[in-house]
Amino acid sequence: MGRIQLESVTKSFGDVQVIPPLDLTIEDGEFAVFVGPSGCGKSTLLRLIAGLEETTSGKVMIDGADVTPVSPSKRGLAMVFQTYALYPHMTVRKNIAFPMRMAGLSEVEQEKRIMAAAESLNLTDYLDRKPGQLSGGQRQRVAIGRAIVRDPKAFLFDEPLSNLDAALRVGMRLEITEMHERMKTTMIYVTHDQVEAMTMADKIVVLRAGVIEQVGSPLELYRAPRSLFVAGFIGSPKMNFIEGDEANKRGAKTIGIRPEHIDVVKDGGLWQGKVGVAEHLGSDTFFHIHSTGLTDTLTVRTVGDVALRHGDTIHLNPREDELHRFDDAGLRIA
Amino acid sequence: MAIVAQSSKAGRASRATLAWIVGLLFFFPIFWMVLTSFKTDADAVKPEFLIFFQPTLENYLNMTENYDYWRFARNSVITAVFATIFALAVGIPCAYAMAFNPSRSTKDVLMWMLSTKMLPAAAVLYPMTFLTKSMGLFDTKFLIIVVLMLINLPIVIWMLFTYFKEIPKEIIEAGQMDGVSTWGEIREILIPLAWGGIASTALLCFIFCWNEAYWTVRLTTTDAATLSKLIEGNRAPEGLFFGRLSAVSTAAVGPIVVLGWFCQKQLVQGLTFGAVK
Numbered sequence: 192m193g194r195i196q197l198e199s200v201t202k203s204f205g206d207v208q209v210i211p212p213l214d215l216t217i218e219d220g221e222f223a224v225f226v227g228p229s230g231c232g233k234s235t236l237l238r239l240i241a242g243l244e245e246t247t248s249g250k251v252m253i254d255g256a257d258v259t260p261v262s263p264s265k266r267g268l269a270m271v272f273q274t275y276a277l278y279p280h281m282t283v284r285k286n287i288a289f290p291m292r293m294a295g296l297s298e299v300e301q302e303k304r305i306m307a308a309a310e311s312l313n314l315t316d317y318l319d320r321k322p323g324q325l326s327g328g329q330r331q332r333v334a335i336g337r338a339i340v341r342d343p344k345a346f347l348f349d350e351p352l353s354n355l356d357a358a359l360r361v362g363m364r365l366e367i368t369e370m371h372e373r374m375k376t377t378m379i380y381v382t383h384d385q386v387e388a389m390t391m392a393d394k395i396v397v398l399r400a401g402v403i404e405q406v407g408s409p410l411e412l413y414r415a416p417r418s419l420f421v422a423g424f425i426g427s428p429k430m431n432f433i434e435g436d437e438a439n440k441r442g443a444k445t446i447g448i449r450p451e452h453i454d455v456v457k458d459g460g461l462w463q464g465k466v467g468v469a470e471h472l473g474s475d476t477f478f479h480i481h482s483t484g485l486t487d488t489l490t491v492r493t494v495g496d497v498a499l500r501h502g503d504t505i506h507l508n509p510r511e512d513e514l515h516r517f518d519d520a521g522l523r524i525a
Numbered sequence: 526m527a528i529v530a531q532s533s534k535a536g537r538a539s540r541a542t543l544a545w546i547v548g549l550l551f552f553f554p555i556f557w558m559v560l561t562s563f564k565t566d567a568d569a570v571k572p573e574f575l576i577f578f579q580p581t582l583e584n585y586l587n588m589t590e591n592y593d594y595w596r597f598a599r600n601s602v603i604t605a606v607f608a609t610i611f612a613l614a615v616g617i618p619c620a621y622a623m624a625f626n627p628s629r630s631t632k633d634v635l636m637w638m639l640s641t642k643m644l645p646a647a648a649v650l651y652p653m654t655f656l657t658k659s660m661g662l663f664d665t666k667f668l669i670i671v672v673l674m675l676i677n678l679p680i681v682i683w684m685l686f687t688y689f690k691e692i693p694k695e696i697i698e699a700g701q702m703d704g705v706s707t708w709g710e711i712r713e714i715l716i717p718l719a720w721g722g723i724a725s726t727a728l729l730c731f732i733f734c735w736n737e738a739y740w741t742v743r744l745t746t747t748d749a750a751t752l753s754k755l756i757e758g759n760r761a762p763e764g765l766f767f768g769r770l771s772a773v774s775t776a777a778v779g780p781i782v783v784l785g786w787f788c789q790k791q792l793v794q795g796l797t798f799g800a801v802k
Contacts, residue, residue, distance in 0.1 A: 205629075243698050263701040270702040276695035280717045289713075290703035337703070 192254045193344035193377030194219045195240060200249035202235055202401075209235055210401040212249065217345075217379060217394070219254075222371050225381045226388040226424070227398035233381045234349055236398070240379065241347050242266050253344060264293075269338035273350040275330045277322040283309075283333050284318040290341045301340075308336040311370075328359045335367070345377035352387065364390060385425055389413070397421050419521035422447050428477055428490045430515070437462075437485065443516035443524055450477065450492035452513035455499070460506025464489065466499050480507065555778075562771035569767035584772030592755060594776060601751040601777075604666055604741075605734035608673035612681045612730050613723065615674070620685035621711055625697050635686065638679040646739050657744060666749045669741055673734040681730050688722030689715065725791045728784075735781050752777035 195217040202210040209232050217223045225233040238244040240251060242263035251259050258266050269290070277286050287308060291301045309315045312332040322330055331351060338346055348367070352360045368391050371378050382388055388395050389409045397404040397412065397420070405417040409425075416422035422430045430447045438446045454460075455478070464482035478491045478499060491507065499505065516524040561569050563580040588594045623631045654663070662668040692715070700710045716723065738753035745754055756777055759770045785792060 241702060243701065263698075264704040264706065268702065270699070272695045272699060274693060274695050276693065276699035278696065278699075278714060278718075293704040293709065337699075341703070 192219050194252075194254050195345060195377065195379070196250075196252040196255075197236075197240070198250040198252065200236075200239060200251065201247045202232075202239060202244060203247045208247075208401070210239070213401070213403060215396065215403065215406070217377060219377055220375045222368075222378045222380065222391060222393045223396060224388040224392035224394070225379065225396045225398055226383065226385055227404075228424075229383060230400075231398040232401035233383075233398050235401075237347050237349055237379060237381045241268055241270050243270075267344045268347055269341050269343035269345075270347040270349065271331070271334045271338050271351045273353055275322070275327075275334045275354075277330060277333055277337075279322050282319050282321055283314060283325070283336075286322065286333055287336045287340055290337060294341070304340040305336075308339050311339075312336050312366075327355050328363065331355065331363060335370075339370075339374075343376070345379060348378065348380040350381055350383070353382070353384070360387075367391065386427060389425065395425075397424060415523065416447075416515065417523050419445060419447070419517050422515055422517070422523075428492065431487070431489045433485055433487070433489075435485070438516075441514065441516055444519045445517040445521070447515040447517065448509045448513060450490040452510045453489065453491045454508040454510070455491060455493060455497065456506045456508055458506055460508045462489075462507040462509075464505060464507060466501055466503045466505060469499065469501070471496065480505065482507065558771045559775050560771075561767055562775045564768045564771075566766050566768040569771070584768045585776070587769065588772055588776060592758070592773070594755065594773075597750055597752045597755040598776075598780070600666065600669075600749055601735055601753075604669045604673055604749070604751060605731050607666075607670045608677065608734045609727050609730045611670065611674045612677050613727055616678060616681040616685050616726075617711065617716070617723070620682050620689050621715055623682075624686055624689035624692075625694060635683065638682055642676075642679050650743065653740075654743065663744060664746045664748045664750075668744060669749050669751065672740045672744065673737055676737070676740070677730045677733050680733070681726055684726040684729070685719070685722065688719045688726070691722075692718050721791070728788050728791055732781055732785065 197213055197215045199212045199214060200210060201208065201212050213236070225236060227233050235244060239246055242251075242258070242261060246259055249259075250257050253266060253268075278289065281289065284305060287305050288301050291304060296304075305318070306315075309318055312335060314329070314332055314336060317325060317329060317333075322333065325333065331354075334351070351367075352363050355363060364387060367378075367380075371391075380387070380391060392409055394406060395409055395412055396406050399420055405412060405421045407415075412421060412425045416425060416430075419432065423432070426449055428450045430449050431453075433446050433448070434444065438444060462482050462485060464480040464485075467479040467481050467488065469479075470477040474495070476493050476495070476497055478493065478497075480489045480491055482489050489507065518524050562584055563582070564574060564578050565581055565583060568574040568578050623634065657663045657668055696714060696718070697710060700714045705713060736753070737751075738757070741749075741751045741753045742757045745751070750758075752773075756770070756773050759766060759773045
């Protein structure tokens with residue numbers, strides 16, 4: 192079990208309130224991702240759940256029990272840190288065994304769990320090495336192994352992949368997702384990378400300046416972002432925002448259209464523009480179009496390789512049913 | 526290029542020469558002390574026996590036979606060892622708390638600790654003497670251990686604090702998440718990780734305790750007297766017993782010089798820690 196609830200939790204450092212009153216429930220077995228720009232309070236929130244930071248007010252509940260005054264070691268949670276935080280003076284085996292030794296498990300049981308974890312994480316050959324002799328990816332696996340063997344109520348991940356290179360990151364992302372599918376244990380994952388959030392989460396919590404902007408499944412956030420901030424943060428490349436006449440015409444202050452929801456046509460389109468930079472990814476091409484009449488440059492995503500050259504004049508047709516409308520306060524107009 | 530290489534070569538040579546001069550300057554008094562310790566008291570003050578003289582072990586034999594050198598040495602070892610152990614026992618948890626759970630006043634506390642070193646010892650000499658006498662602690666090893674521990678505690682805590690600050694906070698937090706108690710964290714994680722730093726600190730503390738003279742001379746008579754007291758006891762106002770005094774001094778600093786020699790690496794690391802990096 193691992194149902195985590197935050198009730199009117201606040202956190203201040205000195206006179207600065209970084210988390211205004213916040214309520215959130217993460218259901219048992221859910222994979223929740225806290226996402227937001229640097230300094231939005233996502234790591235602080237995770238540390239409040241872990242108990243590494245004390246709440247200024249409010250309650251943290253795990254499975255219905257108030258754990259606010261409980262020390263991190265007694266909350267039954269496991270955490271994977273961005274910097275791995277392995278014990279450098281211990282071998283991989285001892286690192287993984289450490290939490291079990293602290294919990295007083297028998298040697299036999301410890302060894303059994305170490306072997307199981309090592310096998311699932313491809314660490315069997317490295318058990319007698321020290322962390323200093325491992326690569327970044329291997330170190331992160333050890334950190335995950337150390338978390339798994341505890342059989343915790345929930346896993347907390349604090350940007351665990353941000354120190355890894357891009358290729359390794361994609362691999363580890365899949366492994367963690369698979370691990371969740373297998374174990375069905377509650378996981379809370381903090382990241383600033385919206386791709387990680389979209390691909391891994393059951394539930395995404397978008398944070399901005401300590402305030403929850405929106406909570407929902409990845410597709411809910413993608414399809415119906417509640418605010419300009421969420422609309423801009425979720426999705427890659429970023430959603431195009433257009434103000435002025437085009438927005439006013441549709442009864443909004445700002446309208447948003449995702450790059451994949453704009454069709455490029457030779458003529459007869461709604462907007463006209465000139466092709467700027469093209470980013471060829473092979474499977475897709477992102478064109479940056481300087482549109483005449485609209486204020487900003489628009490990003491357009493086309494499938495495959497499209498024969499457009501720098502400076503070509505083209506027409507754009509936004510799909511009307513995919514347009515998002517936002518009011519003066521930046522909130523979605525239903 | 527050639528000119529640059531040459532001038533840097535000359536620079537190196539002159540720096541080396543300077544280093545040797547400074548080194549010899551520091552070494553000379555010690556050399557002279559050792560040399561004098563092998564002269565008779567009479568020879569020690571005669572200019573004709575400045576370098577060439579008939580060496581004798583008389584002073585050393587006299588010291589062990591008449592002055593009970595070993596009792597003083599034993600007291601020095603006991604007080605320095607226990608004062609160091611107690612200073613670490615208090616200093617490690619203290620520095621741990623300040624390094625990993627700092628509060629707004631941590632910096633002030635550290636400054637306050639250091640400020641106690643700024644107090645002239647003479648200012649509290651009389652209160653200390655009266656107090657220890659009235660409490661029946663005067664001339665006890667216990668008193669010397671406590672005093673040595675207290676005067677070195679600020680330095681010990683500062684050094685340990687600096688070492689502990691180098692340990693990533695996440696490792697300590699990982700320990701907390703792994704279900705370790707506070708003592709477990711200190712024992713299982715902190716001490717193994719900061720072992721080098723703790724060893725340098727212990728070594729320096731031990732040396733400071735060994736060399737301490739102000740309090741050990743004034744708060745002891747016989748029972749708890751250390752080697753500093755032995756040296757002081759051989760100081761004659763007329764300057765007659767230079768040979769004897771030198772022998773006693775050599776025997777007092779000898780053990781610590783040997784210890785320092787073997788732990789050079791640790792010491793240098795301890796003294797320059799945090800200077801670079």
